[in-house]
Amino acid sequence: MSTPRPxxxxxxFSSCDGCQLTLLDCEEDLLPLADRxxxxxxxxxxxxxxxxxxxxxxxxxxxxxxxxxxRIHEIRAQSRALVTIGACATAGGIQALRNGRxxxxxxxxxxxxxxxxxxxxxxxxxxxxxxxxxxLRGCPIDKRQLLEVVSAFxxxxxxxxxxxxxCFECKRRGVTCVTVAHGTPCxxxxxxxxxxxxxxxxxxxxxxxxxxxxSPNTRALLPLLHADGLPEHDVVRLxxxxxxxAPAFRDAAGDALxxxxxxxx
Amino acid sequence: xxxxxHRLLSVRSLARVEGEGAMHIRVRDGEVESVKLSIYEPPRxxxxxxxxxxxxxxxxxxxxxxxxxxxxxxxxxxxxxxxxCGVTVDGQLAALRRLLYCGEWIESHTLHIYxxxxxxxxxxxxxxxxxxxxxxxxxxxxxxxxxxNQIMEVLGGRAVHPxxxxxxxxxxxxxxxxxDRLARLLRTARRDAEETVAWxxxxxxxxxxxxxxxxxxxxxxxxxxxxxxxxxxxxxxxxPALTSFPVGEFERHVVEAQVPHSTALQASADGLRHLTGPxxxxxxxxxxxxxxxxxxxxxxxxxEVCDNxxxxxVIRAIEVLWAVREAQRxxxxxxxxxxxxxxxxxxxxxxxxxxxxxxxxxxxxxxLAADGTVVTADIVPPTxxxxxxxxxxxxxFVQQRLHLDDAELTRQCEQAIRNYDPCISCATHFLDLTVxxx
Numbered sequence: 001m002s003t004p005r006p007x008x009x010x011x012x013f014s015s016c017d018g019c020q021l022t023l024l025d026c027e028e029d030l031l032p033l034a035d036r037x038x039x040x041x042x043x044x045x046x047x048x049x050x051x052x053x054x055x056x057x058x059x060x061x062x063x064x065x066x067x068x069x070x071r072i073h074e075i076r077a078q079s080r081a082l083v084t085i086g087a088c089a090t091a092g093g094i095q096a097l098r099n100g101r102x103x104x105x106x107x108x109x110x111x112x113x114x115x116x117x118x119x120x121x122x123x124x125x126x127x128x129x130x131x132x133x134x135x136l137r138g139c140p141i142d143k144r145q146l147l148e149v150v151s152a153f154x155x156x157x158x159x160x161x162x163x164x165x166x167c168f169e170c171k172r173r174g175v176t177c178v179t180v181a182h183g184t185p186c187x188x189x190x191x192x193x194x195x196x197x198x199x200x201x202x203x204x205x206x207x208x209x210x211x212x213x214x215s216p217n218t219r220a221l222l223p224l225l226h227a228d229g230l231p232e233h234d235v236v237r238l239x240x241x242x243x244x245x246a247p248a249f250r251d252a253a254g255d256a257l258x259x260x261x262x263x264x265x
Numbered sequence: 266x267x268x269x270x271h272r273l274l275s276v277r278s279l280a281r282v283e284g285e286g287a288m289h290i291r292v293r294d295g296e297v298e299s300v301k302l303s304i305y306e307p308p309r310x311x312x313x314x315x316x317x318x319x320x321x322x323x324x325x326x327x328x329x330x331x332x333x334x335x336x337x338x339x340x341x342x343x344x345x346x347x348x349x350c351g352v353t354v355d356g357q358l359a360a361l362r363r364l365l366y367c368g369e370w371i372e373s374h375t376l377h378i379y380x381x382x383x384x385x386x387x388x389x390x391x392x393x394x395x396x397x398x399x400x401x402x403x404x405x406x407x408x409x410x411x412x413x414n415q416i417m418e419v420l421g422g423r424a425v426h427p428x429x430x431x432x433x434x435x436x437x438x439x440x441x442x443x444x445d446r447l448a449r450l451l452r453t454a455r456r457d458a459e460e461t462v463a464w465x466x467x468x469x470x471x472x473x474x475x476x477x478x479x480x481x482x483x484x485x486x487x488x489x490x491x492x493x494x495x496x497x498x499x500x501x502x503x504x505p506a507l508t509s510f511p512v513g514e515f516e517r518h519v520v521e522a523q524v525p526h527s528t529a530l531q532a533s534a535d536g537l538r539h540l541t542g543p544x545x546x547x548x549x550x551x552x553x554x555x556x557x558x559x560x561x562x563x564x565x566x567x568x569e570v571c572d573n574x575x576x577x578x579v580i581r582a583i584e585v586l587w588a589v590r591e592a593q594r595x596x597x598x599x600x601x602x603x604x605x606x607x608x609x610x611x612x613x614x615x616x617x618x619x620x621x622x623x624x625x626x627x628x629x630x631x632x633l634a635a636d637g638t639v640v641t642a643d644i645v646p647p648t649x650x651x652x653x654x655x656x657x658x659x660x661x662f663v664q665q666r667l668h669l670d671d672a673e674l675t676r677q678c679e680q681a682i683r684n685y686d687p688c689i690s691c692a693t694h695f696l697d698l699t700v701x702x703x
Contacts, residue, residue: 014307014309015332016329016330016331016332016335017331017332017333018329018331018332018333018335018425018426019332019425020332021332021333021376021425022425024376024380025410025414025424025425027407027408027410027411027414028407028411030407031393031396031400031403031404031407034393034396039391039393042391045380045381045391045392045393046390046391046393046394047390047391047676047679048390048391048394064307064309065307068307093329094309094311094314094326094329095309095310095314097310097314098310098313098314105313106310106313106314107308109310109312109313109316110308110310110312110313111308111523111530117307117308118307119307119308120307139329139426140332140423140425140426195423198422198423198428199422199428199436201422201437202422202428202429202436202437203436203437203605204428204429204431204436204437207325209426234319237318237319237322241322241325241326242329
């Protein structure tokens with residue numbers, strides 16, 4: 001007698017769809033994966049939307065409207081394990097740059113009549129609303145890491161996802177340090193590995209799209225970023241991009257501001 | 266079924282599209298009263314958030330508008346900012362950019378053809394079900410899509426949100442061995458793309474003829490991809506182009522307006538309901554395709570003008586084959602340029618650019634301060650332009666199919682919407698179906 005296949009659901013909140021697309025981009029692994037699981041709910045890929053409960057829910061995107069808040073609670077209640085995928089779901093994403101800004105001003109920049117628009121003043125990570133079993137980083141996520149996380153949850157084990165910095169990956173890959181060799185500002189020392197040291201391998205500095213590594217010393221990196229020619233406001237900009245609301249990056253952006261610049265904010 | 270005087274159909278969450286939206290159709294006494302395509306995805310405020318950023322950042326930031334067509338955003342952002350700075354990127358650097366964009370056309374169109382759109386024609390919920398009946402077919406699609414992704418990975422570092430694009434060109438030039446590998450992959454991809462064209466031609470196309478103005482770029486010596494002159498055709502099949510205008514005058518012709526039922530803005534061109542994308546490109550530039558590809562189109566039932574949006578899947582397949590051949594041509598003609606990028610010094614000014622994203626014409630405008638700070642940004646994505654045309658199609662489509670029950674009507678409406686490969690995150694915002702039979 002065959003046991004039922006684990007039921008997988010994929011959910012979207014405020015996002016670009018890139019992390020869900022990463023699942024469809026697992027070309028040669030996609031059909032074998034689909035043989036192992038029952039894809040019960042995945043609107044980007046299927047109009048068959050099966051009811052819960054689900055064994056594993058993958059959640060993309062941030063909470064950016066009131067209806068999202070209710071929906072994520074329902075999803076949590078229907079999911080045995082809930083894993084967030086990508087910078088939006090784990091740190092609010094690029095749209096979190098609205099946080100702390102005047103919502104009316106933002107709305108009036110984009111819309112002639114903002115009154116119709118349903119949105120929250122903030123974009124927040126999923127974990128700010130419901131318990132999350134695992135957070136997979138990246139803007140976008142890395143497909144090898146995604147397959148590892150899905151395999152691990154199906155096997156009932158902990159995913160083997162490193163939380164060390166991009167610098168480790170650079171060394172392992174034999175990529176010349178762009179900071180040491182060329183004075184290129186790089187967030188690699190404080191950014192979590194997972195991309196395979198992609199930017200340094202392409203001769204540019206890391207811009208932190210995987211968010212902060214475990215206990216990053218952002219303050220120690222500050223003089224180095226300045227020495228590499230970044231003025232304060234550019235350091236702030238660098239931290240305030242795709243993972244602006246990740247606490248370590250948010251604090252680092254605050255540290256980078258001189259006191260009078262802080263006052264002006 | 267049809268005996269009720271009132272009927273309300275509702276798709277509350279549209280599947281196999283990118284982003285989130287809904288459709289509400291109200292029918293009263295056998296007449297379609299209203300059709301509303303509602304994009305409820307919360308706004309993401311890109312245009313506002315770009316203000317105050319440095320001029321080299323829109324290339325990475327606007328990629329995040331859309332995970333399916335990040336390169337379209339990157340290419341358009343680069344060209345618009347470079348335009349503001351008075352720099353034109355040409356020669357082999359422009360060729361490499363074009364190669365990267367070909368990769369995205371192959372990947373995005375193939376994803377849409379095989380994984381999102383084809384299941385509709387076959388009455389299946391998804392490509393995974395299709396794989397259970399014809400695994401080789403789906404494997405061909407995935408292999409072709411992968412070829413596009415490989416181009417994006419070699420040129421851009423990764424397929425979603427490439428990291429290697431910068432103002433003036435690239436951070437790093439590709440290595441000869443990497444390009445050789447792409448050339449080998451493209452030989453298989455060409456065969457797969459040819460078979461895809463032949464297969465899409467055999468699908469069963471519902472009857473629907475639409476009348477929209479059509480807007481696409483027209484390039485001097487090529488099918489439109491990374492540039493050209495915006496050219497607007499009227500709705501009549503044999504009419505000459507109504508107008509063409511420089512990209513810098515785009516906003517004088519294409520005007521966005523807000524509608525109460527959607528977070529995405531809707532646009533019109535010279536006051537006309539217009540459509541961008543495959544039907545528009547075919548109308549505007551099929552004569553720029555190699556004759557063999559035009560012939561393939563004719564054999565598949567495409568005239569000089571195609572007014573059946575269901576046949577856009579055939580045009581997409583031909584465009585994939587064109588992109589594969591174009592990528593092969595670019596690779597054969599490639600000689601490494603002296604440096605990966607040309608300098609783009611900042612200056613105060615306004616820059617404009619338009620390119621052909623797989624789902625239609627995409628426009629960016631940036632106003633820069635002298636130090637390169639972005640003062641204002643304006644982005645007009647294809648789905649925002651297509652939204653009014655999609656609503657108009659549905660009105661006619663539903664009117665002809667009121668005899669169907671709600672479930673079947675809903676399914677067919679979803680297919681009709683998917684003809685346009687709507688990208689709701691792009692519309693900076695997509696879709697849920699309500700048909701109200703009242």
